[in-house]
Amino acid sequence: MIGRYLSAMTEVLRRTAGENIRLVRFLYVDHGGIVRGKSAAAARLAERIESGIGHTRAMMAMSMVDELSPVEGMGPVGEVRIKPDPDTFVTLPYAPGAAAMLADQVSPDGTPWDGCARTFLKQAIAELAAEGYELQASFEPEFSLGRHEGASFTPIDESLCYSATGFHLAHDYTIDLVDALIKQGLEVEHYYPELGHGQQEVPIRHATALRAADNHVLLRETARAIAIRHGLWASFAAKPLPEQAGNGAHLHASLWASGTNAFADPSGQYGLSSLGYHFLAGVLAHLPGLVALSCGTVNSYRRLAPQMWSGAFACYGPDNREAALRICSPIGSAGSVNLELKPVDSTGNPYLTLGAFIYAGIDGIRRSLDPGEPLLVDPAVLDPSERDRLSVFRLPSSLGAALDALEADSYLMSVLGALRSTAYLAVKRSEAAHFSGKDVEYECRKHWLNF
Template sequence: MRDRESVTEIKPLDPAARRVLERSEIEGIELIRFLYADHGGVIRGKAASRARLAQRLGTGIGHTVAMMAMNMLDQLQPVEGMGPVGEVRLVPDPATFVPLPYAPGAAAMLCDLRLPDGSPWDACPRTFLREAIGELDRAGYTMLAAYEPEFTLGRRLPGDPFDRLVPIDDSLCYAAIGFDAAHDYTIRLIRSLETQGLRVEHYHPELGHGQQELSIRHAPAMRAADNQVLYRETVRSTALRMAMWASLAPKPIAAQAGNGAHLHLSLWDRETRDNLFADATDPNGLSELGYRFIAGVLAHLPALVALTCGSVNGFRRLAPRMWSSAYTCYGADNREAAVRICSPLAEGSANLELKPSDSSANPYLSLGAVIHAGLDGIRRGLDPGEAVNVDPDTLSPGERARLGVHRLPSTLDEALSALAADELLMDALGPLRGTAYLAVKRSEAAAFAAEDQAFELFHHLRVF
């Protein structure tokens, strides 16, 4: 799929773009990767040479519209408006420029997908999140968010017929020996993340063999999604350069604990900068606004999981008693609830954690959809009902019915049907983006249904 020369008029560069040029020259950057996340959740892109960077910062890099109809198996889907005819531009955000510590001589920027005249393209994921942030802004809110990813570290060994991931250790959950087994990799990873401006919060070996959890500090919503893209790239690339393999796939090893990317978020007053989820008078420390946000998320959750757990493999995680959530409920520090009200670490630090979320999702679509759902709860004054402060799977069917607790979709197909029926989310996605997303994901569901478990695990561990 060849890139043709841009004919768009080159506009004068703003100060941020000029700083990118200066840094590229001073730091010896030869290639600058223009990255985006597609509907399959895959991080893709093209690279500009330093010699052409000044032009590409203004015009972007030409890219076929068809790539947003490509699934994670590189199978192009028939979506009107995403065929062989038509082009968009990968237009980088200079504020996201980062030299890549794991790839000396290279840097990266996150991109919007724009039409040749510079206007937004209706299938751009980053534009979708920007529009959701705009809805928050008009309501007087800003959002801080952070993904909390887990991944499996090991080595990729040949199998019959597919490669398999062998974990680097068989240590126990939080066991000190697990720190030692992954120490050299972890230190290099932390230094790479910090160099890119991703502030590491905490780290520990998790339940699964070779499973790691390393969390990044919260940031404004767009930066949080950008951080998730950079995090995924850094985790995998750092492992590659140490002759290892790191997979953020939800279930790269069927018999081991799954890898989530729990989404933490809070709403703040745009003017006063107060945390609007915090209320010291509430037993859980959560405001009425926070409860309404929860109610909106729960109301749309069967559809939301098609976006927050965007792969066939992701639904292997969402099973009862797996601490990943399998029911539409919320609770205070309940790690089996879909939405957890986190205990405040300090006064005014209230935040929510969405458990059914993983790194196979496109973070811009995932976070944008959660914003739309939460705002719907606020606008309609929805009530989330009683908190569930036990494992919902231990409740009888009658108790779950009384509490309005329902089983989440157990397959991607079920979640996609719920998404297609959710008027609010489909309207937010828009006709082109919504049609393309459903087509791509339904094709993945069909492709993996025709194959065995080994095929599914291999293709997810190699892509995510």
């Protein structure tokens, strides 16, 4: 482990010198879902990789509108270090002379800090490994591309979903975006113009859980940066334009053991193994609280509504795109079966989202939970009594309701830990209070600016 770390560090220093890098950004995602960080000068990079950069604990109590929540242990007293992971080093094609690494926040003595979101995902990965499994995952992000003109966001086009016109109008931007992603080691699976005006989708190929979350951060940063260089603006807000389709970031995942997809069973219903059903059932059981993490802003709940293909009801089904959890049909081989979690968007911290998803699935496996019968129709077309009979219920319709569900979920609160869960609830309740009583225009503007 130490040898690998030293080798990665040596490679970072070699590339920094060879590629004339002058500043290296150490990036993390806070509880507000904002990508933040500090940068180290190349001349002191070796020291800063080892020690991290000093940082106030208070930043993990900062909201998406830069309001500081009163959280014990995250005030003006106390220090953490932003410590980068050398394995994540990338030069930034859109920022000549700059590079970046994803970072953990650690205590001054180098030990993990309980307020760090990336550390939470690492803990979930270790817990899953103790059960004998590794999770492969990918986010399926949508974003809106347009022009930032004063207080207005104007989409670049009014093209139809998947239309060739949409490809033409965004072509120059898209090619630059794909090139920049490839140069950072991200494998682009697909690209297409989506339903909303100016809406784009660029899924990245699945990877191990930590890499998948890191990739999602890099994609967000790259899409925004390339847009700026084109005189455009890219927004990952869930509903930057209230009258248009929302931007999701559906999560696809499967469990693997000894090189085999543990979710795949050709003899199982819809090709899913009994292990897969237990995992699915755990996610369903904790989904009301989990969406407080995966749909992390007030604006998220404009998207998370019935018949918006966002998974607004707690249920599952084979290729049911209105169910919160979809069993995806295999593509290419039976081993490609995976689960898709639909109530996810890019305003949620990807490390918290993926970590909580893993922990929920582990709970389902350990307790051999049964998800009940699959739903083969749009849950919104069922009458309420039929939904009750099938135990299909509406997920929280506001950030406040989702936070209440999270706080009531003793298991998720326990795995998050006292400091992290307290800080997250405080930050998100402050955001709910900030936007309470504000009009839709104000809410959407703050979100398309900051995400």
